[in-house]
Amino acid sequence: MSLPGSLRTVAAVAVYWTAIALGGSVLLPDPTSPLVAVPTLGGGAVVAHAAHTDRLVELGYAVGTMWIAVLALSIGTGVVDVFALPRREIAPLADYPGIAAIGTVGLLGVLVVAYAAFSRRSDERDAAESE
Template sequence: MPVPDWLRTAFAVVVYWTAIAVGGSVLLADPTSPLAAVPVLGGGAVAAHAARTDRLVELGYAVGTMWLAVLALSVGAGVVDFAAAPDGEIAPLADLPGVAAAGTVGLFAVLVGAYAAFARRSARRDASERD
């Protein structure tokens, strides 16, 4: 039984939106913080734009790029905390409000920048194929 296109699109949007919301708010110590609106609402807007413009593949690459940034940030913070605290105590960076805010907005900026870059690259490729 074939799955309708609208259902596949809706499922992809929900999966990407969830990945954006979780990844973008990973630095927030309090999940009910008003700052959680940045990845949740912003991720919804980006996912809706990708669905309307048929750029879900590009959004998937952008979400992967954002998660690579989450990984790099986590590893980098762990290395810095380990080097700064040689006795082995790792202080949670998410408890610092400035770091959490900058990290949350920065991760969303990585997502939007990567989405724009992948969409631009795809549009150039589509234009060169038509010529």
């Protein structure tokens, strides 16, 4: 059973926006923090642009790239905390408000840069195929 194109687009938009909002806010200690607006609204703008310009595939790659950044940040923090700190205690990054804010904005930045790069690459590939 296949879904109509518009229903597929709505489902993709909902999944991508949720993935961006969750991944972008992973460093926030308080889910009611005003910084939740950064990944929610910023991610919404990127998703809206992707849906409007029919670039949902490129957005999918960008969301995957953002989640790789979340994973790398998590692993890197754990390695630094275990091997570099004398107490050998893992302190969550979310305990530091400045780091949480920079990380939240940085993860949105990763998403935007990856989306732009994948979109440019797709445009170049399309231009090369049309020649």
